[in-house]
Amino acid sequence: MKIIVPMAGIGSRLRPHTLTVPKPLTVIAGKPIVQRLVEDIASVIDEKIDEIAFVIGPTAKGFPTDTEDKLLKIAEELGSKGSVYVQEQALGTAHAIYCAKESLSGPCVVAYADTLFKADFKLDANADGAIWVKQVDNPSAFGVIKLEDGYIKDFIEKPKEFVSDLAIIGIYYFKSGEKLLDEIQYLIDNDLKENDEYQLTNVLESLKQQGAKFIPGKVSTWMDCGKKDPTVETNKIILGFEQQxxxxxxxxxxxxxxxxxxxxxxxxxxxxxxxxxxxxxxxxxxxxxxxxxxxxxxxxxxxxxxxxxxxxxxxxxxxxxxxxxxxxxxxxxxxxxx
CATH class of the missing domain: 2.160.10.10 (Hexapeptide repeat proteins)
Structure with a gap:
């Protein structure tokens, strides 16, 4: 199993803290956000993590020169191979994953590094894919999924009318990294963009149309690290979990x-x-x-x-x-x- 962590954003909402430290390396309760993220994923997957691939932004956009060393150390501490790729241009969620194409093989989890979670499920590695979701009170502010017979039927972005309260939190499992890469390559080769970016939601829809069955992975707690107040609140929640x-x-x-x-x-x-x-x-x-x-x-x-x-x-x-x-x-x- 591999984990792909796109983290090339500059974290402007968390400034001034992200002017010198990338947001995923911000330390919460003694550990960087991204380290806690991959540890939580490992606990859900419950199998060996062979490689963790990080996709960062260029140093010209504020990523310190020692970022790669810190990320490789995180992978090493989890007993995994570490790889670091650079997304030179912000061309969307799918493009960020594409930057790690050399690591896209076999089963993999894609996790965007601005959120933390706690889950009470174990991943079914036999499924074609899984999408981590959290039940929310205001689904119109999120991308949500619609279920049918236990499988994901539709992906709806910020629905104006209620269709589901299961919000996508930005963590995905794919049984085949090769198929994921093929679909992203198709988007790029045919220049299929939304708002001038290559979007992962289009890849998910294409895989579903080809017969891939995605299941939900419901999390019990979803913690945001995007702005200052939610990050302080996340620190509080994590400390509570550690005490428990x-x-x-x-x-x-x-x-x-x-x-x-x-x-x-x-x-x-x-x-x-x-x-x-x-x-x-x-x-x-x-x-x-x-x-x-x-x-x-x-x-x-x-x-x-x-x-x-x-x-x-x-x-x-x-x-x-x-x-x-x-x-x-x-x-x-x-x-x-x-």
Missing amino acids: AGNNLVSKDVVLENSEIIQPCFIGENVVLKNTKVGPYVSIGENSIVENSTIVNSLIQTNVSISNANLDNAMIGNHAKYNGNYTSVSIGDYTELT
Whole structure:
């Protein structure tokens, strides 16, 4: 089994945090988003992942030069071969997958790296394909599927009238990577675009018309990492899951001076807390110092210095310095508010 992760978008909705770190490498509760994504997929697939192929954007569009090394390390930690491809032009969802054509063989999962999920199903690898879906209250805001006899009959993009409340979350299984590649190649060879882009929905429809049977994979929790507030909320949800699993994410070498940690929290290595109350639902990256502060429900990256702060629903980037009494802040890497 292979996992293909298109992640070439610049993540403009999460700026300023994505000006220096690609959105899928943003750390939540101690792990990059994309690492948590592939780990969750592996748990659903329940079989060996032979290769993880990442499709990134060019360095000219903000992808740091060390992005490839970080992604290869994530694949290695899962015992998989890692491959990195570059999508030079943003030509649509199908084109992003096409950039990884050398890895499109055999069964594969395609997962767009701006969402996380928890699922209570196991993938039926005998199906022609599967589409991860979540029941939602406002289906008109999403692409949805319509079922018939347990199989997916139609794909409807943002229906104005109710046809289904099962929203497509951006994760797909294909039994044959070769067939997927053939259909994308057909789109490109014949320049079949929608809004000047090659779309995966057209590929899915073509495969269905040829007789491929897709089944739904219903997820219990769908977490968005597109903007600041949903990303902080995702951090909270993940910390809750980790606590339920009995995992303690507070490093043993944390220095506590007249301070308190209210679980669940992630506290990285070499963190110093002085006259501070942290938690619940706070992540603080390694090598950070927090003094005279109260922090709840916030996502703080590495090498951060915080003092005299009262933070709630905050997101603070790497190497930032903050001294103040504001609450719902969003501070990017290397920013100083002192």
